[in-house]
Amino acid sequence: MSQSPxxxxxxxxxxxxxxxxxxxxxxxxxxxxxxxxxxxxxxxSGVGAGLDRSIGLRINDDLGSYALxxxxxxxxxxxxxxxxxxxxxLHSGSILVRGSAQDFLGAHARGGFIAVLGRAGxxxxxxxxxxxxxxxxxxxxxxxxxxxxxxxxxxxxxxxxLGHCIEGGEIFVRGAIGGLGEGAQLMRxxxxxxxxxxxxxxxxxxxxSIDDFQLIGAATG
Amino acid sequence: xxxLDDLLILPPTMGTLGQYDDSLTSRLIRTSDTIELGGKKLxxxxxxxxxxxxxxxxHWLALCRFARxxxxxxxxxxxxxxxxxxxxxxxxxxxxxxxxxxxxxxxKTADLLEIxxxxxxxxNWSWPPEAQSLHELNQWxxxxxxxxxxxxxxxxxxxxxxxxxxIVTACRTGIDFLTLHADAWVADELIVKSLCQIRxxxxxxxxxxxxxxxxxxxxxxEHLLKWIALGASLVSIDGWMxxxxxNQPKPEIKAFTIEPTPQHDSQPARIQQRFDLLQKRLNSVLxxxxxxxxxxxxxxxxxxxxxxxxxxxVPLLTN
Numbered sequence: 001m002s003q004s005p006x007x008x009x010x011x012x013x014x015x016x017x018x019x020x021x022x023x024x025x026x027x028x029x030x031x032x033x034x035x036x037x038x039x040x041x042x043x044x045s046g047v048g049a050g051l052d053r054s055i056g057l058r059i060n061d062d063l064g065s066y067a068l069x070x071x072x073x074x075x076x077x078x079x080x081x082x083x084x085x086x087x088x089x090l091h092s093g094s095i096l097v098r099g100s101a102q103d104f105l106g107a108h109a110r111g112g113f114i115a116v117l118g119r120a121g122x123x124x125x126x127x128x129x130x131x132x133x134x135x136x137x138x139x140x141x142x143x144x145x146x147x148x149x150x151x152x153x154x155x156x157x158x159x160x161x162l163g164h165c166i167e168g169g170e171i172f173v174r175g176a177i178g179g180l181g182e183g184a185q186l187m188r189x190x191x192x193x194x195x196x197x198x199x200x201x202x203x204x205x206x207x208x209s210i211d212d213f214q215l216i217g218a219a220t221g
Numbered sequence: 222x223x224x225l226d227d228l229l230i231l232p233p234t235m236g237t238l239g240q241y242d243d244s245l246t247s248r249l250i251r252t253s254d255t256i257e258l259g260g261k262k263l264x265x266x267x268x269x270x271x272x273x274x275x276x277x278x279x280h281w282l283a284l285c286r287f288a289r290x291x292x293x294x295x296x297x298x299x300x301x302x303x304x305x306x307x308x309x310x311x312x313x314x315x316x317x318x319x320x321x322x323x324x325x326x327x328x329k330t331a332d333l334l335e336i337x338x339x340x341x342x343x344x345n346w347s348w349p350p351e352a353q354s355l356h357e358l359n360q361w362x363x364x365x366x367x368x369x370x371x372x373x374x375x376x377x378x379x380x381x382x383x384x385x386x387x388i389v390t391a392c393r394t395g396i397d398f399l400t401l402h403a404d405a406w407v408a409d410e411l412i413v414k415s416l417c418q419i420r421x422x423x424x425x426x427x428x429x430x431x432x433x434x435x436x437x438x439x440x441x442x443e444h445l446l447k448w449i450a451l452g453a454s455l456v457s458i459d460g461w462m463x464x465x466x467x468n469q470p471k472p473e474i475k476a477f478t479i480e481p482t483p484q485h486d487s488q489p490a491r492i493q494q495r496f497d498l499l500q501k502r503l504n505s506v507l508x509x510x511x512x513x514x515x516x517x518x519x520x521x522x523x524x525x526x527x528x529x530x531x532x533x534x535v536p537l538l539t540n
Contacts, residue, residue, distance in 0.1 A: 023367050046364030050325065065357070066364040070325050085351045085361075089323040104351040108322035126350065129322045146320060 008034070009058070015039035022047070029055050036060065045083070048076060065102075068095055084121075087114045090131055096204075103140070106133045109150070115204035122159070125152040128169055134204040142181065144171045144216070153200050155208060163216050171216040172197050174208060185219040223409040225444045227529035228451075229538065230506055230521050256454050258432055259397055260372030261292070261312055261332060265500065266449050268294040268314070270400075270436040270457035274301040277466050283488040284462075285309050287496065294455065296436075299330055316378065319349040328368050335400050336365075337378035346380045348387075358394050374398055376431065381407050381415045388422050392429050398454070400434040409444075410532060412437065413451060417534045420452040420519075440464075442502045449503075450518040451533060462495055 081099035100118030109131030122140035141159030157175030164181025288311035315331035376398035432454035524530035
């Protein structure tokens with residue numbers, strides 16, 4: 001049986017090009033290509049934003065703000081930390097962050113999957129509108145504020161005002177909750193919830209007992 | 222009575238007289254200072270802001286074709302262009318509010334993209350929560366600019382009566398245009414004050430002078446002209462044009478179907494006539510000033526009362 005050839009990873013050295021040139025290069029990539037970005041200045045904002053390609057993107061440096069904003073179909077992996085609003089308005093694809101994320105992680109994201117293996121800042125999943133976000137370590141205050149749809153999994157406690165003004169979607173939390181926000185309430189976890197949580201944890205590569213999690217949703221009536 | 226009734230656009234005391242024909246197209250194109258927004262050249266200081274396909278009814282196609290023909294901007298989403306041929310699609314302004322997910326189709330196809338700093342749910346005005354500082358706003362807008370088409374213009378939408386600090390912040394982001402939103406209940410005094418404030422701030426800001434779009438609901442042509450004279454680059458004419466479709470007959474409702482109203486041959490002509498009337502008023506003011514340069518209107522305003530002079534920061538008319 002013949003083995004399918006592995007896709008060769010193309011390396012882009014960002015130290016000698018501008019952000020606009022990098023954007024043009026990424027937009028011209030063909031589907032199913034794999035790219036590694038090297039020597040990326042952390043002050044650059046919007047790296048990978050607006051991409052609509054089924055490509056693999058590996059970044060070995062810190063990413064600035066608005067990374068992968070509005071991107072579709074991209075499978076990204078950041079080895080270090082990401083700045084504010086990473087995955088803002090994400091529509092599809094996935095983002096794996098091995099380090100930590102600053103504030104507004106996945107704000108308004110409508111689809112796709114974001115996993116952060118480190119910590120997340122304040123307002124993680126702000127206005128979340130259908131995407132799934134998993135944070136392994138601690139997250140800051142007001143996670144899930146104005147959330148409408150999707151799932152937010154917080155693996156190691158969270159700050160105050162969790163789920164403030166939440167309208168829909170589900171928040172799973174393990175560990176201490178600093179306080180619930182207006183309109184959020186603890187809910188009973190059903191088998192469907194457990195199954196969904198298990199799948200999301202497995203996708204993020206996190207081993208945890210589902211029984212340790214609490215479910216928070218929008219208060220009804 | 223509006224404060225605008227106390228403001229006059231004066232002809233200059235001297236200048237050279239030019240001879241122009243009356244055709245609409247030649248008037249539009251010969252206006253010496255076309256408005257450049259992003260990569261687009263606009264030949265008339267008017268636009269449609271908020272007239273929907275539903276409101277315009279059977280006039281919608283004619284409206285879009287007309288706007289396309291003269292290079293006028295229509296604020297509408299791409300869904301409202303459904304069924305229109307490519308030759309009928311006008312320049313489009315799309316709005317996205319701060320608590321809405323950005324749509325890639327909107328960002329990548331709009332000719333003008335406005336981030337309206339208003340919550341779609343509560344109606345409250347604020348900067349986007351994720352971009353509260355000038356630095357963050359800059360990052361956000363520059364990211365949007367990279368995603369959008371190179372010829373797209375990017376702007377911010379703020380309410381009439383916004384504080385000076387916010388206007389300075391908006392100007393410093395490098396936006397192409399700033400839309401001022403005036404609800405129907407907003408007093409003209411407040412619009413005059415806001416326009417003057419922006420004119421003053423913009424003249425002090427050496428870095429960027431965004432075009433001002435005034436989104437208002439005025440029905441009187443003289444008032445629309447005065448907004449331009451007070452500093453607006455583009456003024457919404459939905460109020461002026463709405464006369465065409467407010468009294469149009471409703472589609473006939475049968476048992477289970479709604480018959481679409483047929484496209485009348487007279488509709489394009491009626492839209493052109495109504496627009497022509499407005500443009501003639503503008504041209505007559507420009508003729509009296511012996512110029513086709515819209516910019517010269519600014520600085521030509523005089524006030525009939527001390528209150529109006531103070532509010533609009535223009536000289537008081539003296540005998």
